[in-house]
Amino acid sequence: MTRVLVVEDEPPLMRALEINLKARGYDVETAPDGAHALRRAAARPPDVVLLDLGLPDMDGNDVIKELRGWSRASILVVSARRTSQEKVTALDAGADDYITKPFDMDELLARLRAAARRVKAGKPAVGTAVVETEGFTIDLLAKKARREGRDIRLTPTEWHLVEVLVRNSGRLVSQQQLLQEVWGPSHSTQTNYLRVYMAQLRRKLEADPAHPRHFFTAPGMGYRFAP
Template sequence: MKVVIIEDDPEIVEAVSLCFDLRWPDVEVLSANEGIAGLSLIEKESPDIVILDIGLPDIDGFEVCRRIRLFSDVPVIMLTVKDQEFDKVKGLELGADDYITKPFSHVELLARVKAVLRRSTMPQLEDEEQPFTVGKLRIDFASHEVRVDGEEVKLTPTEYSLLHFLARNAGRVIPHRVLLEKVWGSDYVDSTDYLKVYIQRLRAKLKDDPHDSKLIISERGVGYKLAKQA
């Protein structure tokens, strides 16, 4: 496994590196202390996961995350001393997969990393399973290809996992807590912000008007459902 840490505090870099070394002895940990250098490192090394600090000396972590998503769907965990809801939601909206606040324990960090890596492994289905089609949306489960109006849509692993679970239960309202547990894990069942942000991101990518949704339909206070194929 290869990890990129973008963090300007050498003590934090050392602590995070040690966490990975203890859990995965063969891990390769690379680091950058500025955002631009970190972006170059990600492009060059294609890591399995990125640990990204928000407070960097050149460009902030939000901008780094936004730029990462222009060329990669690598899992990103944002690391910050801030504990404000706005920062958390902003990071998720820009494509981060998770968020952890300093100070943190190695147990908490590893739990978050393992959860993100689990989600980054797309569901494996039988090749002969029929594609799912509803309206302008088509999902090919065998190839994990998603198209809208014939054009391919690039989804992150977590976005695909959420869409996949909704599609496998199309026509059924899935409660918020069930979606959070199935896609993110049992530690996230109360993290409704994650679900809300990812639903917004999916709707945007699927060109599904949130004010008149034809694909991902909200049941206020209950959950979400994907329209059933005809």
């Protein structure tokens, strides 16, 4: 089921979108402002974000930039801003599509379907979510890790960390994103958790934990997985 996050500060429009999308089988969450949107996107990563730019706490373009730092969701802007420059600014910030208010619901749904198809096309097919390196293998679907022919036991927290890093393979994942996705928004400053758990992952999976070849640290910024 496609998960959609609706970010809209007008309650009647938010409710109308929620009703229409749920009626068509989407898993819908809503957020009235940018701060709530970012927290909910971190807690339950959406496939598509429908985003108003005129939010009460922050500009929608800033929400786009923040999301683009760690989310692969398709972002569809739904805004009353109509000038070409405003559209260009949103697209340059990282939006995937732009529709102006007032909009035709059928057109919005068509663009949402297209956005969902793009996201689905970018995900590994069922049965292929296996990452192989020269030293270990990770099967995300079976939740199994093997190193040198032996099964390696990872704790649920370690698995969650691995899943987030592998899902963003090759990209730097911020400390905040990892903390929010694995431990929740209330732990967004507990970077010591990351140091401890990343050290454990390296001991279990890396051939030389002191000189990792797959789980990299960007000091003060985040972590990156390279197959």
